[in-house]
Amino acid sequence: MLPVHLDGSPEALEALKNAVADALGGGPAVLPFTDPALRDAMAPDEPAEPDTAVVIATSGSTGAPKGVLLSARALTASAEATHARLGGPGHWLLATPAHYIGGLQVLVRALLAGTTPALLTGAGFRPDGFAAAAAALTGGPRYTALVPTQLVRLLDDGGAGLAAAKTFDAIILGAAATSPSLRERAADAGVRIVPAYGMSETASGCVYDGFALDGVRVDLDGGRIRIAGDVLAHGYRRQPDLTAAAFADGWFTTSDRGVRHEDGRLEVLGRADDMINTGGVKVSANAIERCLGAQPGVRDACVVGLPDPEWGEAVVALVVPVGEAPQPDELRAAVRAELGPASTPKRVQYGAELPLRGPGKIDRAAVKELLESGFGH
Structure with missing residues (x-):
């Protein structure tokens, strides 16, 4: 397994992009990390599980380290389904940390699109830095992925960062729920957002604005959301019991509750x-x-x-x-x-x-x- 330390520099992100490209083509599995303790918990010196292209290491909500095993097939299926839903391959701005699945998928999508991603580097998220990174994108369509907190900062600032946000054909909002008030603020400001639901185990967002991506199936079992499709991870690093509990018969059982409306839209009710x-x-x-x-x-x-x-x-x-x-x-x-x-x-x-x-x-x-x-x- 190839650990890639992300220190916030453009050089580290370039190294990760190259390592992911190699892994998608059958090369060594990649472990992006910022926390040495999480890296060590993933035992990078030991061979990766078969069919693994990327390991996303996370402490999770309980603090217990987990390593989500993602194949090239899962990463590619997610990226291709995203492009199909948004309107075709495009040019991407990486504005979230690449050791999380949302950021890593921006790199995968750009690789599959054959485009060079713009990179938001440095510490913290600043609207002026977002504007400068967005200016480096040439051509279209233009896409990025943000978390709701970042969008709120752009809307609050109201300057160059918000002006840059308006130039994107779609901004995927993930990692946390998009509130009705944030939807309204984005619409009033002319920012085109696509709220997404997903997780590391689904290779990033797999339900966009309430509707599953092509190739993704969503089921409710007693109100608990279950997901199937090529986007699924194939388990957890060195945790067979946890893998067996979460993945069974082609389905991943999430920790979230949901309800399906008459028009087929999935509403996530929370954990x-x-x-x-x-x-x-x-x-x-x-x-x-x-x-x-x-x-x-x-x-x-x-x-x-x-x-x-x-x-x-x-x-x-x-x-x-x-x-x-x-x-x-x-x-x-x-x-x-x-x-x-x-x-x-x-x-x-x-x-x-x-x-x-x-x-x-x-x-x-x-x-x-x-x-x-x-x-x-």
């Missing part, structure tokens, strides 16, 4: 373990977050259950306001009206931003720590 048991009633943290996010003056929200002697778990919300913050009682009333008394937060607190982990995912454990510490009192 199965995000349910809160309050007073003996199970309520959905994700549903409460969607309700809060739709209220005026709310940019983002995270809802968690905190230990409570009376309720077992108390529903508590951390809200990021925009402009003048709405009153907590107004937000609680909105949730009560839409979802009922059990879902109504016992406490609403405000913060400048939500803690994140990985490529734009909300760090719920960090949110719980903040709220349990009395943050905001």
